[in-house]
Amino acid sequence: MSKITNFMKITKLEITILIDLVAITAFILVPGSFSHPLILFLLILSGTLASMSASMFNNIYDMDIDTKMKRTRSRSSTLNPGTRGLIFSIAAAMIVVSFVLSSVFINLLTALFIFGGFLSYVFLYTILLKRRTTWNIVIGGIAGGFPALAGWAALTNSVSFTSLFLAFLVFMWTPTHFWNLSINNVDDYKASQVPMLPAIVGIKKTEFWIVINTVILIFYSLIPLFVPSIKLGLPYIPIAIIMDIILLYYVLKPAFKSYDKKYFRKAFGFSNMYLMILLLVIIIYPFI
Ligand code: HEM
Numbered sequence: 001m002s003k004i005t006n007f008m009k010i011t012k013l014e015i016t017i018l019i020d021l022v023a024i025t026a027f028i029l030v031p032g033s034f035s036h037p038l039i040l041f042l043l044i045l046s047g048t049l050a051s052m053s054a055s056m057f058n059n060i061y062d063m064d065i066d067t068k069m070k071r072t073r074s075r076s077s078t079l080n081p082g083t084r085g086l087i088f089s090i091a092a093a094m095i096v097v098s099f100v101l102s103s104v105f106i107n108l109l110t111a112l113f114i115f116g117g118f119l120s121y122v123f124l125y126t127i128l129l130k131r132r133t134t135w136n137i138v139i140g141g142i143a144g145g146f147p148a149l150a151g152w153a154a155l156t157n158s159v160s161f162t163s164l165f166l167a168f169l170v171f172m173w174t175p176t177h178f179w180n181l182s183i184n185n186v187d188d189y190k191a192s193q194v195p196m197l198p199a200i201v202g203i204k205k206t207e208f209w210i211v212i213n214t215v216i217l218i219f220y221s222l223i224p225l226f227v228p229s230i231k232l233g234l235p236y237i238p239i240a241i242i243m244d245i246i247l248l249y250y251v252l253k254p255a256f257k258s259y260d261k262k263y264f265r266k267a268f269g270f271s272n273m274y275l276m277i278l279l280l281v282i283i284i285y286p287f288i
């Protein structure tokens, strides 16, 4: 792979894209948002720099275990003791530029929300929780909620029921998203002594908690039906009901297929589709 592709791998760009989509969704929901394209550009730039920086610091801190895990060992071709200093400096510069851009050209609250996402990913999840508790991704999942708070604050300098709803939607979605993936890498997590849920309680118990979390997520996703102040557009509820049903199907299937790992991987893949489609429905509706 080229040096650029390798570098992009350690910035977790594919994750950053969905993180940006969360922020864009909250931004678009603010009335009159279309007349502020420059603010939207600065929000995406600041959020992208922060998310990539956080991922780079995460990879620097996790170099010892990433070289042991099949899924992550290819990162060492880009991030290794010889390049660690340079990558650290680039990541540090990125988060500084992100904070200056957002605080000077958007507002301090938005900068603090973006920085909050960075801090919760790097310090709360990666350093404090990841290697200590099976609650690591549940509590560390708050990192994914900050982009929604930042997106709304970029134009309003405030928090609302809508931005809080979106932030908690991502928070509730994270365990279903990650636990399905972690089952495919359970041996790696055991070998590197990272207490991801399936490495501690086994695959069947993890499937149970994935189903429980998904049922809670499904009820949570339909809250706008009962809270008029959370305005996500007409198509949101019908699309959410359809996506909820399909997500439940994917999440239940492994239990009926002898816990074959390929069905957990399919459920992980669909979980990303689930969140992306819910966000895109909200973003596209004002344009139709
Ligand atoms: C603590 C919270 C989270 C954990 C532990 C987690 C974990 C992971 C891991 C381990 C991967 C695979 C990365 C790789 O193999 O390179 C992944 C992929 C991904 N994550 Fe998450 N994630 C979390 C939160 C989020 C959030 C908040 C989002 C976006 C809103 C997100 C979006 C994605 C996407 C889009 C992918 C790539 C999927 C693919 O490659 O098909 N994740 N996640």
Ligand SMILES: CC(C)=CCC/C(C)=C/CC/C(C)=C/COP(=O)(O)OP(=O)(O)O
Pocket: 012, 015, 019, 047, 050, 051, 052, 054, 055, 058, 059, 062, 072, 113, 114, 115, 116, 117, 118, 121, 126, 143, 144, 146, 147
């Ligand atoms: C606003 C802002 C900057 C928000 C940041 C939110 C963010 C980047 C969340 C992603 C969390 C994530 C992918 C964790 C995986 O780390 P891992 O160490 O479990 O994954 P790995 O094993 O693939 O390295």
